[in-house]
Amino acid sequence: MQREQGPLRILGERVRYYRKLKGLSQAELAKDICTQATISLIEKRNKVPSMNILMRLIGRLDITMDDIVVANHDSIQQSLSDTDKALRRGAYPQAAEFLAKVRSEKLTTEEDKRRFNYYSGMVELFAHKAPDEAIYYFGRVLTPMLVKDRDLLTIMATLGLGLAYAEKGTHERARVYIDQALALLHDAPFPEGRYLDVVITIFWHISRVFFELEEYAAVLTNVKTGIDFATKHDSLFLLDELYALQARAYDALADKRADENYQIAVALARVNHSPQLLAALETETSRRELA
Numbered sequence: 646m647q648r649e650q651g652p653l654r655i656l657g658e659r660v661r662y663y664r665k666l667k668g669l670s671q672a673e674l675a676k677d678i679c680t681q682a683t684i685s686l687i688e689k690r691n692k693v694p695s696m697n698i699l700m701r702l703i704g705r706l707d708i709t710m711d712d713i714v715v716a717n718h719d720s721i722q723q724s725l726s727d728t729d730k731a732l733r734r735g736a737y738p739q740a741a742e743f744l745a746k747v748r749s750e751k752l753t754t755e756e757d758k759r760r761f762n763y764y765s766g767m768v769e770l771f772a773h774k775a776p777d778e779a780i781y782y783f784g785r786v787l788t789p790m791l792v793k794d795r796d797l798l799t800i801m802a803t804l805g806l807g808l809a810y811a812e813k814g815t816h817e818r819a820r821v822y823i824d825q826a827l828a829l830l831h832d833a834p835f836p837e838g839r840y841l842d843v844v845i846t847i848f849w850h851i852s853r854v855f856f857e858l859e860e861y862a863a864v865l866t867n868v869k870t871g872i873d874f875a876t877k878h879d880s881l882f883l884l885d886e887l888y889a890l891q892a893r894a895y896d897a898l899a900d901k902r903a904d905e906n907y908q909i910a911v912a913l914a915r916v917n918h919s920p921q922l923l924a925a926l927e928t929e930t931s932r933r934e935l936a
Contacts, residue, residue, distance in 0.1 A: 655699070657688040658726055659713045663706045664688075666796070678702060721747055725757065728764045733842065737772035744768055759798050762786045766805050776809040783809065797843055800829045804847055811854045823851055842882050845871050849883050852890050864894040885913035885922055892926075896933065907933075 664674050664684075671684040678701045679694065686692035687702075694702070703710055724746040731740035744764050752758045766782035769775045786802035807822030830847060848871030855863040868891045875884050892906035907930050914923040 654714070655687060655691055655693045656713050656722055656726065657691040658729065660684075660702070660706075661688040662797075663708050663712065667706060669705075674702065674705060678705065721751055721757075725760055725764070728768075729760075732764065732767050733846075735771075737768065740764065741768045741772040759786050763798050763802050763805070766802065766809070770805065770809055770812065774812075776812040779809040779812075780806060800826055800847070801843070803829060804850060808850055808854060811857060816858055819854060823854060827851070841874070841878050841880055845875050845880065845883050845887075848874070849886055849890070852887070856890060856894060859897070861894040861897050864890060868894070881913065881917055885910055885917045885919055888913055889922060889926055893929070896929075903933075 664671070667674075671688070672681045675681045675684045679698045683692075683694060683698070687694060693699070699710075699714070703713070724743050727743040728740050728747075731737070731743055744761075747761060749758070749761055752761055762782045762785040766779040766786070769782060770779035783802045783805040786798055787806075803822055804826035807819045807826060810816075810819035810822060826847060830844065848867050852864050852867040852871065855861075855867065868887050871887045872884065872891070875882060875887070888906050888910035892903050892910050895901075895903035895906055907926060911923065911926050911930070914926060
């Protein structure tokens, strides 16, 4: 007798991914099918729509049901989704725990394999402090047979290579990959604002690398781009981290603007509920007051 399957679960992040791949806004995807609010609930809360709406959305996205719908017992997709969320928050040890639940041999699609390898690279780099292992996994994302020119994973894995080589102290090679990631981002056929958190994350990471290299002018250039992008779209995502880097760069240059930027960074860290950053900033400002 055939085993009865559990309830279906829609993968909201996958819907969002395919929507953006098509260059559609939520309103454009919803047009003549459902409301924009329905699309938002699907993407943010994994809300399963009616079968009629679901099939019409699948048709508009030019995908199959298997691309975005799984049985409730599909723990692999849940673990990948949890890993992604943890990485976006910078919770690297937690991301490592989620990713450890995924067995790579159970992954069936090339897209999921690329996601797994990218996540593995980030975990190795930031949770395990193993840049060589990170380089291996980022390289697998960029395997010529699998790479999709200028898609998000290509850009982020390229940046990941730059971050890993910077961690190794191989600065010239790091700069090559960072410049390549910036070029890919600049040329990417993504409508502005659709990849807000990814764009901000890229400039934050790049600024951190330049800070480690003590290239403070480059820090200020890239931080400003990230801040301008975030404020233009009314986003607080990583804004506290960006202002903190800007403050530190000004401080390293003995520029008086460091004071103002420290104040802004502290205020934003409180708003964003970033206790670790807030503690670090308070320590730094106390040290500066005593100097």
